[in-house]
Amino acid sequence: MKRLLAAAAAALLLLAACGSTEDDAAGEPTTVRIGFSAWPGWFPWQVAQEQGLFAKNGVTVDLKYFDSYTDSLTALSTGNLDANSQTLNDTLSSVSGGAQQTIVLVNDNSTGNDQIIAKPGIDSVLELKGKTVAVEQGTVDHYLLLLALQKARLSEKDITVKPLLTDAAAAAFLAGQVDAVGAFAPFTTTALGLAGSKAIATSADFPGAIPDHLVFTADFVKDHPKEVQAMVDTWFETLAWIKANPDAAISIMAKKGGVSDADYKTYDAGTTIFAREQNLAAFESGTTPAHLDYQAKSIAQFLVKAGLVDEEPPLDGLFDPTFVKASSS
Template identity: 60%
Template sequence: MKLRILPSLLALFFISLLVAVSCTPSPQTSTSGNSAATPTNTKPIQFGFSAWPGWFPWQIAQEQKLFEANQVNVDLKWFDGYLDSINALRAGQLDANTQTLNDTISSVAAGSDQVIVLVNDNSTGNDKIIVREGINTIADLKGKKVAAEEGTVDHFLLLLGLKKAGLTQADIQFQPLETGAAAAAFVAGQVDAVGVFAPFTTKALSRPGSKELFSSKDFPGAIPDHLVVTRQLINQRPQDVQALVNTWFATLDFMRENQAKAYEIMAKRAGVSVAEYQAYDAGTKIFTLEENLQAFNPGNNMTSLRYAAEEISKFLVESGLIKQAPNLNQIFDDRFIKAYAAKQKS
């Protein structure tokens, strides 16, 4: 579920914004500035994020001091490995983290008390299964070496694709590797296929003859990405959770009004050129306020988070990624989205 540690988020992405208004821990880096400049004396919220087009905007929030503008003290920590950020939240080393729905369900199933308070985006193509030359169908993966970060989002995507073709993980030679390492192994010719997310897709596709076999675009609504916080943070500091949500929408406003600067900041954090980053635009759909409100409502398809959670939970159990489905009744809390929406109307 979670191992997406991060193509085309931003052309369509910014257009949508204009219209509407993704073991041994790898190094983590604090990107915060001088905490003395923060307009609050409370203990900093330990906030993790990692490589994914829908989460790079948090770097903008940091650099443009939007956390401070919304009166919240945040120590924003960058994780080179997505799974490490997930494990850090589970271990109580973080108060908040950026995570997919399936990875959050897995954490809750493992006993972690986590709550989704915001939808950042939906993956619409930036999670990919990339294959070498000669592999043309999912059925062609049978017996082949396929790498992905075990138990993460692109492992989840791989299993979805296999199931669609009537296969299971037992039909392939699964190679569990951290996302960056998986991309490198694929480029080096050590595996036949790889499950990666942007920006690691760029590296994987640099292998001559490689191509996308399928992506999250083929499974609409299966990979939503979120701001996830501990229940303890909600109980003890609800005003700061609200401030995090407010900061997100302030960041989207900044991106809409300062597109060139926003691209520059996000591309730098991603370690790619602005042109390369813009290629990710169509693969990530950033959610507007209205889309957030709709997503938290009950429904009977994958556009509803509650419905999606039930379906994903069943799949995770069937695939052996979790032992039993967790109680999903308290995994979502839309009060902060609703409060922000009410404030915009007043």
């Protein structure tokens, strides 16, 4: 259940072997293989499945849940998925490695559910100097940590990073083995179980820095626009269903996330789900973090500066607002 910055580079070598088959000819109806993992902005797909909203919109979907977010990235890159819900950071990293991917929908922005949580006695990012921080290297929470350190005029050299998977990092923090942890919901709930602990930096401090999207392979978008449109329409219809049936929706999503309904409700403010109007605004070209093209350029520059990619990925054709614009939901 990790939200990593980069898919396995070796997986990209298999891209050339992953073309259409006779059963999946261009323009012919096909099953959409879509992946998602543990993040509040992606659990609405579970609601769509359980309420029959994919079928209602005329699309057959093979919805695959990944315990490991990394595996979902690899599955998309190797052609074992047609689409995946993933961060902009991950998509840029994959594209920089040669993947041909297209963002057709904004699921959400992280507005607090990615957090740097510190033990009692540490009240600011500046006070992390000389301390040990557990974080999964390459994740967006590693990215958040670097942003927070930069804002405090520190660098990664000023702390000791203990690389652990996100669930293990939260558990290590809870056990008192590290001074702080970078984690995302629902693992923030685990970390905050340490008495007196608190978030000293969150994604709310960096608006627009962690957007999450529905990403298709570029070939699938070209060959199966009807299915892509149906997926986008289903997203907006699902949000309407959730709004009309909040308690039932929370129960579905909390169960999938392995947390209580009460805990799931606490994630609401920290993940801003994007309806159609917010999507349209995000896809517009602009010069603020609210605009995807601006944010992509900022993230690309940061990824290079942090040494996470060798060069800035090409952005031409990355964003396709066609399907959001065509949706009437």
